[in-house]
Amino acid sequence: MKKLLFLSILFLTFQNCRKNPDIGASGEYLVDPVFEPYVQEFIAEGAKRGQTIDFSDSGLIVEFSDGSVQTASGFCYVGEHHVVIDKSEWTSLSEDVRGFLLFHELGHCELDRGHKNEKFSNDVWQSIMRGSPLQGTEVWIPIPFFGFRKDYFIDELFNPSVSAPSWANPNFTLTSIPDGEKEVVQTAENINRINERVGGIDGDYEIKIDFNRIKERTNRTKLIWGNTTQHYYIDIFPDQGFNVSGYFIGVRKEDSDNGLFYSTNTININGEELNNIIIRREDGFEKVFMNGEFIFHIDQQEMPISLVKMEATNSAGMLDPELEINGFEFSKIN
Numbered sequence: 001m002k003k004l005l006f007l008s009i010l011f012l013t014f015q016n017c018r019k020n021p022d023i024g025a026s027g028e029y030l031v032d033p034v035f036e037p038y039v040q041e042f043i044a045e046g047a048k049r050g051q052t053i054d055f056s057d058s059g060l061i062v063e064f065s066d067g068s069v070q071t072a073s074g075f076c077y078v079g080e081h082h083v084v085i086d087k088s089e090w091t092s093l094s095e096d097v098r099g100f101l102l103f104h105e106l107g108h109c110e111l112d113r114g115h116k117n118e119k120f121s122n123d124v125w126q127s128i129m130r131g132s133p134l135q136g137t138e139v140w141i142p143i144p145f146f147g148f149r150k151d152y153f154i155d156e157l158f159n160p161s162v163s164a165p166s167w168a169n170p171n172f173t174l175t176s177i178p179d180g181e182k183e184v185v186q187t188a189e190n191i192n193r194i195n196e197r198v199g200g201i202d203g204d205y206e207i208k209i210d211f212n213r214i215k216e217r218t219n220r221t222k223l224i225w226g227n228t229t230q231h232y233y234i235d236i237f238p239d240q241g242f243n244v245s246g247y248f249i250g251v252r253k254e255d256s257d258n259g260l261f262y263s264t265n266t267i268n269i270n271g272e273e274l275n276n277i278i279i280r281r282e283d284g285f286e287k288v289f290m291n292g293e294f295i296f297h298i299d300q301q302e303m304p305i306s307l308v309k310m311e312a313t314n315s316a317g318m319l320d321p322e323l324e325i326n327g328f329e330f331s332k333i334n
């Protein structure tokens with residue numbers, strides 16, 4: 001249920017976020033205090049990049065909608081410097097996504113930007129200005145407006161011709177860890193779930209899981225690593241409805257799952273169906289490998305890792321005991 005809710009937020013966020021003007025330009029500055037910090041951040045980020053953002057001539061209105069904003073989380077009256085945000089959605093968004101939403105709308109309203117739907121070769125969007133119309137499963141691909149990627153996205157917002165960031169085409173490989181540098185701290189075999197406390201690891205580590213994924217059912221398989229309230233996750237589902245299958249990689253913060261990466265591909269990774277995940281923390285990143293192939297990297301988690309959990313559940317949250325985890329290994333890397 002949580003996942004469906006999140007997906008619909010994603011979906012809603014990027015539809016119809018520009019509207020034709022149907023009110024007159026006011027020239028007034030009327031920003032709800034809730035949004036003021038984001039507007040000030042937008043001005044500051046522009047200034048860092050040599051752009052003076054000044055609403056004294058154009059005015060700016062940023063307000064909550066009275067009711068639901070049709071099918072959007074927010075929208076901008078084009079040419080009107082007027083942003084409207086759906087209140088019920090706003091309260092469900094995490095801080096990163098709120099910042100993203102405001103920056104996207106101010107991109108329309110203040111920077112006169114339209115939508116830009118180009119992706120890097122690894123299927124990550126090039127711009128936070130991505131939006132409707134989106135094709136097919138593109139609608140599920142999140143924008144990783146998070147961690148070390150954020151700066152690039154803000155650069156691109158103010159300068160659409162900025163060059164691609166180094167993370168657009170990373171060539172990490174799964175190197176072998178020399179003997180003596182790896183200390184195995186937990187192992188298990190032939191189990192149907194992982195729920196392991198690993199006791200405050202703040203150095204480098206490796207999580208290695210061999211499994212047969214659940215197929216042909218709506219049940220999701222979720223791997224989390226971090227702690228109970230804040231962690232990274234990989235959420236795999238054969239069919240969650242809405243024509244969506246594949247997996248998300250994301251971050252859970254502030255009681256909200258935020259997707260950072262999405263792929264439909266679980267059937268041909270390095271020539272095989274998805275059956276192996278390795279998480280390697282090294283060089284200040286957490287790198288995700290599937291079937292030995294590098295997939296995605298994220299900032300090193302701020303908190304020590306204390307929990308690794310992987311289980312398959314149905315839509316009611318009941319455990320699916322048919323998940324086959326053939327091998328689990330957690331190691332510290334010294």
Ligand SMILES: [Zn+2]
Binds near residue numbers: 014017018108130132
């Ligand atoms: Zn838009």
